[in-house]
Amino acid sequence: MAASDVPSWDDLVEQIRRVWDGRLAPIRPELVHPRVSDRTGRFLTAVGLPTVDVRDIGFVHDERLLSIFSRAGRDYLIVTAEPDYRYGVDLESDGVICLYDRYPADDTLANSSIAAFVLTLGLFHTHLFEGNAGTQASVADAVDTIWDQLDRWDPAAVNDHAGHWSTLLDEYAMEYDD
Numbered sequence: 001m002a003a004s005d006v007p008s009w010d011d012l013v014e015q016i017r018r019v020w021d022g023r024l025a026p027i028r029p030e031l032v033h034p035r036v037s038d039r040t041g042r043f044l045t046a047v048g049l050p051t052v053d054v055r056d057i058g059f060v061h062d063e064r065l066l067s068i069f070s071r072a073g074r075d076y077l078i079v080t081a082e083p084d085y086r087y088g089v090d091l092e093s094d095g096v097i098c099l100y101d102r103y104p105a106d107d108t109l110a111n112s113s114i115a116a117f118v119l120t121l122g123l124f125h126t127h128l129f130e131g132n133a134g135t136q137a138s139v140a141d142a143v144d145t146i147w148d149q150l151d152r153w154d155p156a157a158v159n160d161h162a163g164h165w166s167t168l169l170d171e172y173a174m175e176y177d178d
Helices: 009-018 037-047 114-129 136-153 165-176
Strands: 069-071 074-078 085-090 096-100 108-111
Touching: 009 069, 009 114, 037 114, 074 096, 096 114, 108 114, 108 165, 114 136, 136 165
Parallel strands: none
Antiparallel strands: 069 074, 074 085, 085 096, 096 108
């Protein structure tokens, strides 16, 4: 994909708002850790995080955003709270990493930015989980839509077929395959 083919940040934010349809809450500036990048901080305070859970993924909207999680010499701003894993913004790269409690060696890039991460979970929530009857055709359509959208908005998230979202999408597709 050529640089001119990459959608703008403003277009990405507009798409996120469209996908989440009013279910985002901006984070109060005093709750955003001062070490996050300007881009991440602006996204959190201007756009925000979803107000609904995506399956078992609950978003952090409180003073926990003032804490930094460190592992293997890297620092992360944790933006979700799950029992066995969490998603955190890498303060050096701005990428969102899936961090596993039991298997830290399996930590993996989920998305290239907090904005792309919020969009991705919105796509899963809207196309795959919310109101989905779970038929083979509906799941196949949802998986195809999510693949296409990720390829457009965050190609790094799906360019590795063994990557985080690629693996998850493949699992959903296989679950409903003949």
